[in-house]
Amino acid sequence: MLARIITGLSAGAAYALVAVGVVLIFKCTRVLSIAQGEIGAFGFFIGLRWAARGIPGLGWHPARFATLLIAVVVGALLGGLIERIVIRPLVDRPPLDALIATLGIALFLALLEKEMFGTATQFAPSPVGEWKVTVLGATLIAPRIVALAAAAIVALAVYLFFSRTRFGLAVRATTGDSTVAQLMGVRVNRVYRFAWVAAGALAGLAAALLGPAFGGLTPFAMTKFSLRALAGAVIGGLDSIWGAILGSLLVGVLEAVVGGQFTTSGTAELSVLLLVIATLVVRPQGLLGTEGAT
């Protein structure tokens, strides 16, 4: 049981990386992005391709660890690009429009991956090595441990960013009341871009750790994984970063525990879905979210 909880926590930590991005985007731009999984996956696919075949034009084969960096950078760039050309024109439109747009982006990236890399599962060697650690009966492979550590570091970084930096303060002001922030001289478009870039980078990091942990990646698989991150964000509260982390860990643990108890396929996923629906119906703002924020 304890072992399962620990395994679940490590999966939840990876979901949390995506979920923090989802919440950051939601807080800043009021957009619910379901493209985060695929944004990250695309970055990691590129990283894998370059590691195997060399960077086009340079012929240089990045080291395995660099696939993670490439995933992060490509994810960040994609996020910034999407904010600029897709999200910004949708600012004053109904929130569902932007949701549909991110859905189109997810679909587009998944199909593009299919074109570029084929439908077969991409063997994804771990960018962080092949070692293992056994804690309290749970054997965790390297990507899972790094995911746990990364989630902790991200949580700390988020805390420091928002409490110690001027730009972090400006982001908080913008999420509180963008009109007032503008009057104070905050260039809110920069805040929005920052949210998408940071979320893209986190998605890339998550993909590089989740892919190997789940034995490889196929196009669209990350969207399915990222639905758990979305579930975590919704359960924790779409406008609360701490809620997103808590919710994602909960989802990871629930999946691991239920999946261990019942062998019928799909039961673990079902339990998560039920928890999401129950949360939305009983407490629509989520565990730590603000009422009326969504």
Place this chain on the structure above:
Amino acid sequence: MNGAPVETLLAVEDLCSGYGSLQVLFNVDLDVRVGEVVALMGSNGAGKTTTLRAITGQLRKTGGRVRFAGTDVTRERTESLVARGISVVPEGRGMLRDLTVAENLEMGGYAIRDRRAVAEATDRAYETFPILGERREQKAGRLSGGQQQMLAVARALISSPRLLLVDEASLGLSPVMTETVFALIADVRRTSGTAVLLVEQNAGALDLADRAFVLEKGQVVDRAEGAEMRAMQGRLRDAYLGRREAG
């Protein structure tokens, strides 16, 4: 101002604006001179807040021009106004509720490069408003209405503006609190020479204003200065409540 020539700080000419197909402002003209307090009066729905939002670029202008200190700022982005010297106390006080008092003040100086000046202005704010100093770490959303209004004014002053735009400072405040806030604004002008445009329904604003404009249905229908100001209150009453046949 020691007989210095009267200089126009803010000039609004022919301003038209509205929401979608609803035109609210029809060719509004008004101006604020250096160092004076101007009241823009009007009852509910007369277009006061709309005027302010159109000036600051939060609302699209469908016509007219706005000049500040000789520069055309008609198309200026809202974000750039603070750096130019225009500071706003927004409608409903514009509290960043989840930020602390100190953080709200910090945001007031966000766009100002001179960090020393900001630090000094912040110290001054705590001196002027000891209550804000006591509640430095409290969330702004948990202050009382009057304290929030003080914070909003203090925050707007951190950038040492040349012009302060105040949107309905009296709204939702008790009469005593309203007087305090008005007194405070009079102080601001006296001590820092900052010009103030007070957007108000409350006639008490006339007591501290040098000049006044009255809006009705999106048009300036009346204006007064100097000795005429005293007669203004009666006229304002007519504008809000209708003219009486006798009296």
Place this chain on the structure above:
Amino acid sequence: MQPSRVATMIVVLAAIGGSLLLGDVKLSILVGVIVTAIAALGLDVLVARTGELSLAHAAFLGIGAFTAINVGSRGAPWPVAILVAVATTAAAATIAGLPSLRIRGLQVAITTLAFQGFADVFLFTRADVTAAGRTWSRPSFLRTDVRLYVFALTLLALVLVVRHRVAVTKAGRTFLAVRDIEDRARVFGVEPGPSKLLAYAISGAIVGLGGSLFALKAGSISAKDPFLLLESLQLVAILVVGGTGSAAGIVTAAVLVKGVPQFMSTIPFTDLKADRIVPIGSAALLVVAVVVSPEGIGGLYRAAGRLLDRMVGGGRRERPEPRPRVVDARAPGAALLPHVDRPLSLRMPVPALLEADDVRVEYGGVSALDGVSLEVRRGEIVGLIGANGAGKSTFFNAVSGLAPVTGSIRFRGVELVRRPASIRSALGTARTFQDLGLVRAESVQENLLLSQTWLARYAAAVGIVGLGGSVRTERELRRRGGIALEVFGLDHLARERVGSLPYGTMRIVEIAAAVAAGPDLLLLDEATAGLGPEESHALGDRFLVIRDELDLTLVIVEHHVPLVARVCDYAYCLESGVLIAEGKPLDVTADPRVVESFLGAGAASTGTASGGATP
């Protein structure tokens, strides 16, 4: 007939005629395209009419298909199999729609995503659900592919008819009202909850029909791909690229996305492989459509139609003057409007039509109305004035059932408190809203039908098939709507979209809509906002006229106090939720407390106002 209509018919007939000449394989592909088109059209009923997005429609398609096979393969006649499939899918969609009673928008989209996930990993992995190994053989009259294709076209036509019926009856109208004005629709007699669920049911039923067609074509199903998440996203793509609300656009998009990759191996003039490029292209097009052209292909069709009408039909349609006409004569039939059958016999003689006694409204511990007692006598025009936040609109909300009230509000002696908002119009009250309680996307005429929802006494679902006296009722409501428009000089604007009118005109349309519902008491919230001085004046005169012509009693909330003084018989002034003065309008505006409330403390004592100490 308009040239664009003729052209549409020619194109549709040519497409159908031409397609019948195709070989069996291609016809079979087209049946698959029609399945997708039907599913997308079903999704569109939900998205275009309720504004809610479902990401589970592929799952519904699967439920329909699997149910049809399960029932059909067990020997049930084919119509039974289809009916059961349609009913089951409608039920599944309704269940999936239940959360929308509590939440909306993004959150609903998430729950449907969860439902699709549930279907993916749980439902469609069960052999009993997916009818594994079972085969439903087609009835003999559908054995050939041509026949199946014609049958598919018939189903598609049926779906289009249903969509049309939804649009022109109570069902579609109330869906839009719930989408755009939510709770405020209740004052028209709309019940938001049942209305939403009905939309899910209709949407599900249509998709269930599509699923049945899928089952008829396939006979047995082993691959689950057409029913999984990816397909749901693709249905949304087809819908958005085609343009929500546009059947022609959606069918075109279905042909492009599903048909083209199978009909041609490469895209003409290029060497791009169609089956690989079309899905990516449609995803990219989805993003482009959302950002650049939310009306999609349907929007292009409409633009082409307008162009054709202008070129062939000679001259463009004159846009009518978007202001009310001056009405001086009594509108014919105006006296008919008040004659409506009330569900309860209420014509009892009470001195006051409306009596409010100690009415209190609290929002989150803040008191918006604090013990207000007032009365409105029959045939009066009563003004309600006060500064911002005084509680004027809250009082209207209390009377129309949109605010949590304690105390007592009696209308014609009947207690209103704790009665649902949706029956107030039947009792005889109507109102307008400060921020417009109309559906801007619809025509003036449709809005005047919407406001009479309480008079449309047929079940919404029954109306879709034209039964329950719905046809006769609709005709009567149209007539009443026409009269109300004439009363306000708006009849020339009946076909205009409300949102395209100047704000001031919208406000008058809203008053006309309220009057069409045949009320005895009309509550007008800031009727003159957005009107110029002359128009305001004219509207004030109109109040006096409709009071007499239509036997109305009016309560008006008005910022422009001089108007109140001119038209009202009696006035009340509120401040911070408390009544501070009442009486003849001129006495109220002279009351020192009222002056102080409008001008601020101290104003009354500076000697400029009408002096005198507060009593």
